[in-house]
Amino acid sequence: MIPARIRVGSQTFHPDTSEVSLKKWLILCAGVLITIGASFAAAGYHLLRTIPVGGTGGWDYLTVDEIGQRVFVSHETQVEVIDLASNSVQGKIANTPGVHGIALAEDAGRGFISNGHASTVTVFDLKTLAPISQVPTGKKPDAIVYDPSTHRVFAMNGGSDSSTVIDAASGNVLGTIALGGGPEFAVADGWGSVFVNLEDQNQTLRIDARDMTVKNRWPLAPCERPSSMAIDRTKHRLFIGCRSKMMAVVNSDNGSVIVTLPIGDHVDASAFDAASSLVFNSTGEGTVDVFHQDSPDKYTAVQRIPTRAGSKTMALNSKTHELLVPSNASGTFQILLFGN
Numbered sequence: 001m002i003p004a005r006i007r008v009g010s011q012t013f014h015p016d017t018s019e020v021s022l023k024k025w026l027i028l029c030a031g032v033l034i035t036i037g038a039s040f041a042a043a044g045y046h047l048l049r050t051i052p053v054g055g056t057g058g059w060d061y062l063t064v065d066e067i068g069q070r071v072f073v074s075h076e077t078q079v080e081v082i083d084l085a086s087n088s089v090q091g092k093i094a095n096t097p098g099v100h101g102i103a104l105a106e107d108a109g110r111g112f113i114s115n116g117h118a119s120t121v122t123v124f125d126l127k128t129l130a131p132i133s134q135v136p137t138g139k140k141p142d143a144i145v146y147d148p149s150t151h152r153v154f155a156m157n158g159g160s161d162s163s164t165v166i167d168a169a170s171g172n173v174l175g176t177i178a179l180g181g182g183p184e185f186a187v188a189d190g191w192g193s194v195f196v197n198l199e200d201q202n203q204t205l206r207i208d209a210r211d212m213t214v215k216n217r218w219p220l221a222p223c224e225r226p227s228s229m230a231i232d233r234t235k236h237r238l239f240i241g242c243r244s245k246m247m248a249v250v251n252s253d254n255g256s257v258i259v260t261l262p263i264g265d266h267v268d269a270s271a272f273d274a275a276s277s278l279v280f281n282s283t284g285e286g287t288v289d290v291f292h293q294d295s296p297d298k299y300t301a302v303q304r305i306p307t308r309a310g311s312k313t314m315a316l317n318s319k320t321h322e323l324l325v326p327s328n329a330s331g332t333f334q335i336l337l338f339g340n
Contacts, residue, residue, distance in 0.1 A: 044303055046338060057328075064317045070090060074100060074113075077099065080092050101145075104126065107148065109125065114142060114156075120137060121134070123166075139159025143185045145186045148188070154188075157183070158183060161183070162177060163176065174212065177207060179196065182198060185227060185228050185270075187229050187238070202226065203218060222257075225243035225244060228269045234274065237249055247289070263281045265283055270282075307338075313326055324338075
């Protein structure tokens, strides 16, 4: 059924129900979605608030628990859990030396932390935050990702050019995948494929999560030193942040590089907000470059958000469309929260 009108912001669309065909109606809907995304981007992201965490030292990845509205933040030797409703630290998971990434398996009620210095993954209870076990991995596990279609966790071992595969329910190691290069960031499409950047090979790999084998190796030229990655699961696009100061848009079905766009220096995190069709890339020079996905193959730069020097990582809360960016300003660790 075609409604008599649609209202987006201050604009009202009035389809002629006596003449509009299904095809024309679908075109109109697509136009409305583009208008929503463009309006969202036009308002501009800005700093909404700062969440104090405390302590000093470095950090790496952070992961949003969208169900519980919490954020898990790697912080040197521990993971701090922040409640986004109260903007306060809810708890801590200690004994995670050289912590890099956090993967959440909501359906198993468990979380997984990669410990680069210990070459282990800490398994913990998502409700209580209590550690359950320490799983041995290859050398220096860094990025870590959960594939819900196989209920498996993939830890990317930067020191041994491999991936350790862990069963989320039992915590048992299922196998090790040789990658043929140094893995950096990884994402899962939810349908049985895991994608990972090989930073030293300028490649992206597609791993079959069920067979635990590398199915494809895709060159990324002109992208060099691919560091970050996000995914549009609906339109089959990967957004890869490259240390050669560009973002590469890649077809996740065949690995072709569709377009590259300029971004800031030392990118380390990317995110995609499906609701607004916005792509974000955070960089160590203190910026987040924002692009609007006009179509699967066309992208427009809409904003460069100023953050802080060294704030190269980031996470997106897709429920609130807010960005969380770690910072160590004036020697105190905190999270900067940006919104529209």
